[in-house]
Amino acid sequence: MTFWTKIAGFILRNRYLVLIAIAIVTGLLVTQIKYMRFSYTEANLLPEDHQANIQYNQFLDIFGEEGNLVILGVKDSTIFTPVKFNAWNKLVKELDSVKEVAFSVSIADVKELKADRKQRKFVLEPLFKKAPTTNEEVAKIKKQLFENLPFYNNLLYNDKGTLQTAIYIDKAIVNTPARKDFITKRLIPTVEKFEKDHQIDVRMSGMPYIRTINSQNIIDEMQLFVLGALGITALIFFFFFRSFRATFITLLVVGIGVIWAFGFIGFFRYEITVLSALIPPLIIVIGVPNAVFLINKYQQEIKKHGNQAKSLQRVISKIGNATLMTNITTASGFATFVFVKSSLLREFGILASVNIISIFILALLIIPILYSFMPLPKEKHLNHLEKKWMENIVSWMERMVKEQRITIYITTVIVIILSMIGVYQIRVSGSLIEDMPKKAQFYKDIKFFETEFGGIMPLEILIDTKREKGVMKLSTLKKMEKLNEAIQTFPELSKPISITNLVKYSKQAYYKGNPKYYQLPTSQEKAHIFAFSKNSNTNSGMLNNFVDSTGRYTRITTFMKDVGTDKMDIIQGRLDAVIKKEFPKEKFTVSMTGKALVFLKGTNYLIKNLVISLSLAILLISIFMAWMFRSFKMIFISLVPNMLPLLITAGLMGFFSIPIKPSTILVFSIAFGISVDDTIHFLAKYRQELLANNWKIKPAVYAALQETGVSMFYTSIVLFFGFLVFTISSFGGTIALGGLVSVTLLLAMVSNLLLLPSLLLSFEKRIANKKVLKESNFKILPPKEEANKEI
Template identity: 65%
Template sequence: MATLNTSGFWPTVSRIILRNRILILVLLVAATATLGTQWKHMRFTYTEANLLPDDHEVNVTYNKFLDIFGEEGNLIVLAVKDPALFTVRNFNAWNKLSKRFNAFPEVEAVISVGDLKKLVADRKNETFVLEDLIKTKLESADQVSKIKKELFENLPFYESLLYNKESGTLRTAVYIDKSIVNTSVRKNFVFNELIPLIESFEEETGLDVRVSGMPYVRTLNAQNIVDEIGLFVLGALLVTSFIFFFFFRSFRATFISMVVVIVGVMWAFGILGLLKYEITVLTALIPPLIIVIGIPNCIFFINKYQQEVKKHGNQAKSLQRVISKIGNATLMTNLTTASGFATFILTKSQLLKEFGIVASINIVAIFILSLLIIPIIYSFMSLPKTKHLKHLNKRWIGRFVGWMEHVVRNHRIEIYVVSLVLLIMSIIGIYQIKISGSLIEDMPKRADFFDDIRFFEEEFDGIMPLEVMIDTKRKNGVMKLSTLKRMDELENLIDETPELSKTISVTNLVKYSKQAYYNGKPKYYQLPSSQENSFILSYAKKSSDSANLLNSFVDSTGQVARITTFMQDIGTEKMEDIEESLWSKINKVFPEERYEVSLTGKALLFLKGTKYLINNLVISLSLAIILIALFMAYMFRSFRMIIISLIPNLLPLLITAGMMGFLGVPIKPSTILVFSIAFGISVDDTIHFLAKYRQELQANRWKVTKSVYAALKETGVSMFYTSIVLFFGFSVFMISSFGGTVALGGLVSATLLFAMLSNLLLLPCLLLSLEKSIANKKILKKPAIQILPKEDKEVKVDQDLT
């Protein structure tokens, strides 16, 4: 294998940068301005995250359902649980509110007690007609009571759709235009029309209106994502700048690092716009992520610059050495971090691909910005003063490094024992991890709309649509009594399942038709017998009103029917149990040769997407480990060094996974990202340490003990600084109102803290224990890549930077 000699490359890069400072600054400003023009193309997502590839069987089924019945998630529901609603004044105000909704072009239909229609048999014309439930203006409490009694006792067709008989909760269903459900028009309607009208009603009546439904929840949830981007960016800037200043005690150094990361954030937004990717709950994390990852670059560059200034006081020499000595090592660490994110590109999930592409591009971009901006800005400034260099001699840092050396020197066995115990405990914890496929689990629990979700779960058994699609394989096969009875048998199972709401389907309409035929008596709300079916259907065929109602439940050919139910927010295991129970019934009731039955809907889509994502991310993490192992092999040309470098980075991942099991944090789309992100970042410390260790081996004539401690002293401070910045930087995500983002921030922070301790304590111990097998000139003499230039290698210095 040929050795890649970078010893001449980086000094050349340093001269190019410092000799063309003005030109480079102009180019950076031009690039930033150009990317700034792309901000206008940034779009916020108006759809749920689809975690499955387009050609996945579950997606194909869902799209087939949408082709037949249209968008299923277009229902917004309003409800009031208060006896005061049934006063004349409040009841009329409630009905007026529904009529105002119906006037909006964005609204397809409104089902409310105010404009409710009763199905009535017209004996003269032998057909069914729809009559208004409320025929005259309500002026007395008696009239309101009669309407309430009629609805709650005589119209079971509307039970669970409009009312809860037990609690007295009254509901209004607002179906918005399916064509605007996944567009910005939905957002404008919710914020500019729906919410103001509801607030006005609440102010007028003093009643508390609960609002939910997927379009409403998605709109408010998306707005929370938008609001939190600014919060994350500001929080990350404040936290990292404070920590940076605490370490360096220099406003100038802090200012320069802030310039680097702010430009990095501007580029991140520009790249999102340039690629025309939507801002999702994942891509929204990239700007603050760039800040958190960019600050360690600044620490390495600025710390090295100040060390050089303290050593010889020559600014030109210091800046050139910063680029030539730190540039390559920082490039390697940024590439490994970018590789960790880039593995997401290999998944078949479009959501993850976009996240991986933008994150990896921006990580490389923030390295380039650090490499160019920091030396150039410092070149225009005077040399740092003595007070700016005091942090290099801080006693507490010296004590920290001394403590690490003491522990490695005297307590190696204890470190191995603690590591082994943590490993065993982690494995136990891993077996307790659960998988979560909930659509709403990560939504902000402090938000009012989350309380409303729970309210509708208690009152109407959920808001997440679950659909059963039944293809009878023949025209008008749905309305055959045998099919209706089979559907009714399946619906009885669904109705008896506590986690599912009462079903809505063509069988409800047929039962209602029989009730209407028998003068509206509730006891006849049931499927007709074979004798009754023929003449009841003859009434229905003549009824245009019945046909309009039928269109919601059956396709235009009468071949395909749907059964709609709504699911509560339940765990993945429970959802799988329900799915298994439904399929067991479906396979028993619907013969495969006569019927083709599919389960679909957003609730099931998200469950399947979560499981698919977990499988893909396990592959992604494995690829990241293999990729970085190959990277280590190329750098150090030693299988033993690969193993040694992976152990201190895999152990923190296992510890974090164990913590998730013990703390009850489930595996879900947000938390599974932790491992790839943390691994890609934590391996940077290993690269820095091993590169310095190898350099010390050469300088100390292959004396392992001396080299290990020298590397520990040299890299320990920078590793500590960067790990603390990363720890608190990722902790910023814990201020989020989204449970998944909070878990992501906390888990990555914990993993990186464990990784720092592992690289500063366990890694040196492994090197010392395996002294004879790795301190071999044949193994380490000529690395494929010279990460750090030799200490005695001088570079040609431009003395004049003015």
């Protein structure tokens, strides 16, 4: 009696005990769902000890959270009429009064810096003291702001007449649920009311706003994916099996699997991210093929002899082990992410692999037990086993393998050559907003601010002068100004903001507000202007935003457009050249940082690690093959049909200009882990037939093709449409993931049903013997002789 025969006996003799155990585990995991929480921070793709993270954390320690800015923008000429102008200022003041807002900077708050010659100090005076009531008064304010106050250019206005308001959220709530409440319950309703009352289109952006809306889209899509995956897989399943009973059992298994998936997310205290949100629908898509193999085998056995007890035992003993191996290989594909030094990928890998093994256990236990309580399937439910169209497909595959092997090999070689050409055209990319929904209003608003003000993603340059009060030395300021001028040569970057802006504004104020003096002071002027600054408190608030309390550290802030890693590398290289020239290392330490830059660095890091992860998956699955078949030639034969689809997909990405980025490189590890399942099922059946046919390879290959071909076809179609569900997403990365995995798995099916049997037949003399194909360390399927002795 084999191990799996004992397992089958235990399951079928202890049906009620097993079901009670499943109910208890399900109940316990349901209690964990309450611990599931949504991510309120950006995904950090880098390990904590990475240089980019160290530099970013140093910046945060000195200047605090930089992602707390929400921007409101208006491009409407009617805003410069008394009613609307005053209403806009009232809107900003209303938002400024909310406890979640630290402070705001808007046209209503504009202060003019003026020199008080008598007291030798600078004073701040409001741009206007009372609300304007006539068009002339508004026009006067606009003229003064736009023509005489260049300090506020690109900060509060641009030359096209577009206004911008900066709302700084309390840093303490930026990464908490309170941020979401403020954005959704206070900011958006208040702005929408203003839009409705005054017929003005207000644009909103900034990292807190984007993150809030984006995370809500992830939650909405997760529900959509679960329902979509359930719906599409149930329809396909029913189309193949034409049985409500079989469809109900399958949906019950994956339904419990989804509950377990949510439970495990809560149990591990993980956050819902753009990746972990894919776990529940992923479990549905991967769980259904388990049901296909188990139910298909059960119905085949019933059709052979009509004995339910024997059929259920054979389902567990003959398919259970092969299905365990396929699920282990699939889980291994995901588990390799655990070795990536990214918490985002590590959590995804752990959740996916744990849930894949869980859905296998659920299918193996629930399907045989539920069928044991039910009457035998009716003849009409078994008719799909002899469908003419399915028989024709299998016959066509047999004919191709028998008569057209040369054609298969020539086609394979041509496809490999074309794919290699495509691979060399692949580019690496990745940006913070690249995969966000292009049709969403918040994405259109991002593009609006890119066009009008140069971007919304902060790029920070941190300068350490290595001595106290080193920032305010004129030589340092001049070096910073040269770096500012270099930044302005990039169309992808906005006009920079730094302490030099404030110093130039001070000189302008010293010369009675004349805008032509908006420039750095000369060494002679510096003493007079800085003397005025020391005597006044007016600059201290602004100064704190640009310089630390010791005067040693300063920052230059610019905002980036949506640039990919390739462009960012060029920008960084050119800026580094200016930094190296202007800021000698022995006197200064200068580093570029900011959320967007950390993300771009993370993209490059992740791609390198995922290539290692894929290599590890291939190695791990090769070890499984070696353990199961104990033949290196069999490892080669089994890997070729699964590597080919990955190469074709990579080629297609090159031809269709789909870049390598975190979302698309995931495709290869996921698809490889799943597609190798078909190979294991085929080779397991092939080995069983080989033993039964006295090591005659041809009848063994054809018999394996006939029996596993139907199940492989069914599961591949289910997987194809299951992953295709992800293409309804509004996120570019999820669309790419779903579409590419679907295509890869379809190619893998063709490869496993045509190329794999062809290779087995071509290598007939080298592998069809006991010396090469030794007795397996693990009995994947019992030999046919043993099967006949089963109860």
